[in-house]
Amino acid sequence: MTLFTLSPEVATAIDAGKPIVALESTIITHGMPWPQNVEMARKVEDVIRQGGAVPATIAVLEGELCIGLTDDQLMQLAQAKNVAKLSRADLAVCMATGGNGATTVAATMIAAHLAGIAVFATGGIGGVHKGAEDSFDISADLGELAQTPVTVVAAGAKAILDLPKTLEVLETGGVPVIVVGQDELPAFWSRQSGLAAPLRLDTAAEIAAAHLKRAALGIPGGQLIANPIPAAHEIPRDQMLPVIEQATSEAEAKGIAGKEVTPFLLARIFEITEGRSLAANIELVLNNARLAAEIACEMVKQG
Numbered sequence: 001m002t003l004f005t006l007s008p009e010v011a012t013a014i015d016a017g018k019p020i021v022a023l024e025s026t027i028i029t030h031g032m033p034w035p036q037n038v039e040m041a042r043k044v045e046d047v048i049r050q051g052g053a054v055p056a057t058i059a060v061l062e063g064e065l066c067i068g069l070t071d072d073q074l075m076q077l078a079q080a081k082n083v084a085k086l087s088r089a090d091l092a093v094c095m096a097t098g099g100n101g102a103t104t105v106a107a108t109m110i111a112a113h114l115a116g117i118a119v120f121a122t123g124g125i126g127g128v129h130k131g132a133e134d135s136f137d138i139s140a141d142l143g144e145l146a147q148t149p150v151t152v153v154a155a156g157a158k159a160i161l162d163l164p165k166t167l168e169v170l171e172t173g174g175v176p177v178i179v180v181g182q183d184e185l186p187a188f189w190s191r192q193s194g195l196a197a198p199l200r201l202d203t204a205a206e207i208a209a210a211h212l213k214r215a216a217l218g219i220p221g222g223q224l225i226a227n228p229i230p231a232a233h234e235i236p237r238d239q240m241l242p243v244i245e246q247a248t249s250e251a252e253a254k255g256i257a258g259k260e261v262t263p264f265l266l267a268r269i270f271e272i273t274e275g276r277s278l279a280a281n282i283e284l285v286l287n288n289a290r291l292a293a294e295i296a297c298e299m300v301k302q303g
Contacts (some may be wrong), residue, residue, distance in 0.1 A: 002064070004067050004114060007070055007073075009055075009068055010068030010194060011039050011068075017019065017249040018054055019119075019154060020106045021054070021121050021292045021293055022057075022058055022108055022111070022122070022150070023044060023045070023056065023122070023289075024057075024103050024105060025057055025059040025077060025104060026071075026085055026102040027142045028057075028078055028102060029078070029102040030102060030262075031123070031263075031266065032281070032282075034079060035198065035230045038075060038078035040282050040285065041057065041275070042074070043286060044058075044247055044289045047293070048289050051195065051290055051293025051297070052297050053293040053296040054188055056068040059101065059103060060086060061073060061100055062094050062098055062099075063113055064100035065091075065095055067111055067117070069261050072238070080294065082101070082215045084102035087107050088107060088143070089118075091103070103137075104140075104141065105122055105139075105141040106126075106140040106141045106143070107153050108122070110148060113148050113150055113250070118149070118211065118297050119151050120151070121153045121154075121291070123154065123155060123281055124154060124155050124156060124157055124159075124284075125152065125156075126141040126262070127139050127141065127157040128165035128168075129162065129164070131252075136235035138169060142173060142175070145173065145221060145222050145223075146174060146220070146221045147210075148221065151214060152225065153289075154224065154226065154288060155189075155224070155226070155227055155228065155287070156185055156226045156228075157188070159188040159190065160265045161186040161263065162267070163185070164185060167185070167195065171198070172221070173221065174221060175221055176199055176222055176224065178197075178198075178224065178226065179197035180201065180202065180227045181200075181226055182226060184198050185198075186227070186228035189228060189234060189240050189280045191234050191236075193237065197226070198250055204297075205298045207223070209302060212303060227287060227291050229280060229287060235280050239298075244265075244274060247264075247266075247268040251264050251268070295297070
């Protein structure tokens with residue numbers, strides 16, 4: 001049984017032992033509107049290539065798990081309607097039924113690991129939703145980080161989440177949360193969250209070494225690398241908090257729950273900030289892609 005297919009670029013990179021960076025696809029289908037989504041996807045892939053690595057955007061197209069997309073496939077995905085949002089629970093079902101699906105952090109980690117890709121760049125991970133003590137709404141991303149050995153570069157967890165509880169769940173799962181270059185956890189659009197960094201490393205070489213050492217020790221799971229958005233592009237925390245509170249209140253009033261919460265909140269925050277949140281989102285993804293390419297290159301060098 002063939003579990004996945006590789007794009008020609010990714011297949012060549014694997015054969016040659018080149019550094020590769022995995023990319024998710026829900027940011028394309030559920031995170032940004034057309035045509036910004038395909039423009040951003042191409043920019044992110046180009047940033048990774050400029051950093052000396054090969055991008056591998058992951059998605060399910062007509063039941064086929066694609067690791068690396070051609071430009072035609074990228075265009076197809078960016079314009080597709082009713083694309084499923086795939087996590088650990090529904091990845092196999094989408095494949096078995098010939099569906100189209102965009103991979104979340106969890107599903108991307110699974111696919112990347114299957115293909116032997118150890119580094120993954122994204123915007124922000126999922127986590128513990130506000131009110132989870134009643135709803136039990138906790139992203140599968142956290143469990144995936146605890147069991148799948150992929151280094152995930154993100155700008156922290158999405159700031160719409162309960163960040164203290166998210167950190168607690170990651171700690172319980174034994175996931176290293178490593179902040180790059182500062183002593184405070186970033187909060188997606190903002191460089192500050194008010195929470196101390198559990199761990200800090202300052203270079204791609206150190207991050208790569210930590211990944212390789214964890215593997216050598218036989219410790220399961222990956223690393224979460226919390227890479228702060230560049231200062232020139234951030235929306236400060238004191239400006240974002242009231243926006244997030246307003247959007248969250250509206251979601252609660254409308255009874256929005258489960259997988260629909262994050263897309264609703266991101267869309268509403270985009271409207272309230274008059275597009276600033278999307279501009280910041282694009283910049284932080286590009287910043288994460290740059291760092292991920294450096295880490296992937298270091299892993300090849302050190303490995």
